[in-house]
Amino acid sequence: MLFRREVLEGIAGGRIDRVFRVWAEPRVHAGSTQRTWAGIVVIDSVTAVTPEEITEEDALRSGFKGRAALLTALSKSTKEGGYHRVMLHLGGPDPxxxxxxxxxxxxxxxxxxxxxxxxxxxxxxxxxxxxxxxxxxxxxxxxxxxxxxxxxxxxxxxxxxxxxxxxxxxxxxxxxxxxxxxxxxxxxxxxxxxxxx
Incomplete structure (x- = not known):
């Protein structure tokens, strides 16, 4: 899973604790980790969601200014599949x-x-x-x-x-x-x- 620099900075700073992806099938699962320049990102959960289930808090905690901005970004994805909410946190520095x-x-x-x-x-x-x-x-x-x-x-x-x-x-x-x-x-x-x- 790729993260933009500002998203990793938000995860490292505790401002971002979730991201959204368009996937036919989830690419990560709860308990998996990913090494990044900011440290080890730990996946807490992966949930398929409908647009209606995406909240304003989801948008703010994923680094967007609001729900409309998040939904617009998701709708522009060229990938096939449904929306997935990925809850995550920074587990520590990359060894x-x-x-x-x-x-x-x-x-x-x-x-x-x-x-x-x-x-x-x-x-x-x-x-x-x-x-x-x-x-x-x-x-x-x-x-x-x-x-x-x-x-x-x-x-x-x-x-x-x-x-x-x-x-x-x-x-x-x-x-x-x-x-x-x-x-x-x-x-x-x-x-x-x-x-x-």
């Missing part, structure tokens, strides 16, 4: 974000990260890619994924999947557009450069 902020790494931790990258590259069906992607993101923070992928002659979706693997290690962070190297990633890059000297 990857906390990991990404950890820049004070021991020699053993840095060597372990290097070994992990070596393993990923060794299992890759194509040429080693981890360091190349990290260097590109380090040199061009905020550049769109599509532009980064093009610079490497890669498809955007497979490139984004690779960046997610690096993010899971705490080495990159997503920006509103593009990515940047995290403090943990910077520490690793400095370590890798020192080994090459």
């Amino acid at each position: 990857r974000s906390e990991l990404a902020e950890k820049a004070e790494l021991t020699e053993q931790e840095l060597a372990g990260l290097k070994a992990t990258l070596d393993g990923i590259d060794g299992r890759s069906r194509r040429a080693p890619w981890t360091r190349e992607v990290l260097r590109l993101i380090e040199e061009r923070p905020g550049l769109r994924a599509m532009d980064l992928a093009e610079r490497l002659g890669r498809e955007k979706l497979s490139f984004k999947a690779d960046v997610r693997r690096l993010k899971a290690l705490g080495l990159t962070e997503s920006l509103e557009t593009g990515y940047r190297i995290s403090p943990r990633g910077k520490a690793l890059m400095a370590y890798l450069r020192s080994l090459a000297e």
